[in-house]
Amino acid sequence: MGKVNIRLATREEFSKVAEVFRDAFDYEIIPIFGDALSPELHDDIYQFLFIIIDGQVVVSDVDGEIVGYVMAPQNISKIPRGFIVNGYVFKLIWRWMKGRYGKLLRSIGIKNIGRAIKDKVGFLRPQRKELNVSARILSIGVKKRFRGRGFGQKILNYALENLRMLGSEKVRLEVRPWNSSARHVYEKAGFEYVGQMSDSQGEWLVMVKDMGGGV
Numbered sequence: 001m002g003k004v005n006i007r008l009a010t011r012e013e014f015s016k017v018a019e020v021f022r023d024a025f026d027y028e029i030i031p032i033f034g035d036a037l038s039p040e041l042h043d044d045i046y047q048f049l050f051i052i053i054d055g056q057v058v059v060s061d062v063d064g065e066i067v068g069y070v071m072a073p074q075n076i077s078k079i080p081r082g083f084i085v086n087g088y089v090f091k092l093i094w095r096w097m098k099g100r101y102g103k104l105l106r107s108i109g110i111k112n113i114g115r116a117i118k119d120k121v122g123f124l125r126p127q128r129k130e131l132n133v134s135a136r137i138l139s140i141g142v143k144k145r146f147r148g149r150g151f152g153q154k155i156l157n158y159a160l161e162n163l164r165m166l167g168s169e170k171v172r173l174e175v176r177p178w179n180s181s182a183r184h185v186y187e188k189a190g191f192e193y194v195g196q197m198s199d200s201q202g203e204w205l206v207m208v209k210d211m212g213g214g215v
């Protein structure tokens, strides 16, 4: 293997990280969007997201190719607020009206898009008190051909250390019950099961790590 580097992503790397997401999460994307997810829409959302959570995305690169990422925002509530306050929601609607996202709506259907948005909003909204932890592992993904080589664990640990330096005392995440490899990585990093929630695609297990215990 070539030269491996684990580091914070720059704002300009949103598109490369979006590409890793599409490779890592095709099992979630395909049932909802088929092959119709517009990369332009996805890139635009990530571009705005990267501005809002600047300095809280970790990547691993191998010889300059980004092969894995973790999005670990320190304060999850800043994301929906940032999209509204900065006018990004309107920018996305405007670009859609100008035809930038092509056949997206026609081929997927407004119902599926509404469902995806509802799931994400449900995911981000505040939860009952004991689960109300602001720091979140929002997303972690490693390209399929680079899995099983320790990248997932390393980028997660790096992201946790970053959150610790930013002052987070607890970190929360959600994982599907069947996602054994992700659960394994989270358990090894010290996350514990604290509850359950669900969305239109099924159950989530909620896990929290107490940062007092060391990464």
Ligand SMILES: CC(C)(COP(=O)(O)OP(=O)(O)OC[C@H]1O[C@@H](n2cnc3c(N)ncnc32)[C@H](O)[C@@H]1OP(=O)(O)O)[C@@H](O)C(=O)NCCC(=O)NCCS
Residues within 6 Å of the ligand: 024, 025, 140, 141, 142, 143, 146, 147, 148, 149, 150, 151, 152, 153, 154, 174, 175, 176, 179, 180, 181, 182, 184, 185
């Ligand atoms: C979860 C994910 C990020 C892990 O990345 P990775 O680079 O393969 O992770 P690592 O190589 O650091 O570790 C994988 C661990 O899982 C273990 N593992 C792999 N498949 C497993 C399985 N089916 N059951 C249990 N453990 C499994 C490996 O043995 C390894 O553990 P070890 O280091 O103790 O041997 C990657 O699989 C991925 O991108 N999945 C798709 C996206 C996703 O589901 N993300 C999580 C959303 S909550």
